[in-house]
Amino acid sequence: MRRRKRIDWEKEEEETSRARIKGLRYTFVSLLAAFGVTGMLKIRHPQLDLYPVLSVMGALLAGAVLLILLTRKK
Numbered sequence: 001m002r003r004r005k006r007i008d009w010e011k012e013e014e015e016t017s018r019a020r021i022k023g024l025r026y027t028f029v030s031l032l033a034a035f036g037v038t039g040m041l042k043i044r045h046p047q048l049d050l051y052p053v054l055s056v057m058g059a060l061l062a063g064a065v066l067l068i069l070l071t072r073k074k
Contacts, residue, residue: 021071028064031057 035057042050 017071021068024064024068024071028061028068031061031064035061 035054038050038053038057042048042054
C-alpha cells in the first residue's frame with residue numbers, strides 16, 4: 001500500500017486565504033459594475049426612484065471592502 005502524501009497545513013491555509021481574498025475582490029468588482037449600470041439607468045431615466053437599490057448596493061460594497069481589509073495579510 002502506498003502512503004498518502006503528508007499535508008502541509010500552513011500551505012493549505014495560505015492557499016485558502018488567497019482564494020477567499022480573490023473571491024471577495026471578484027464580488028467587489030461585480031457589485032461595482034452593477035452599481036455603475038444602476039447609475040447609468042438613473043441618468044437615462046431620471047424619474048426612477050433608485051435610492052433603495054443604491055443604498056443596498058452601497059452597503060454590500062462597504063461590506064465587501066470591510067471583509068477584504070479584515071482578511072488580508074498584515
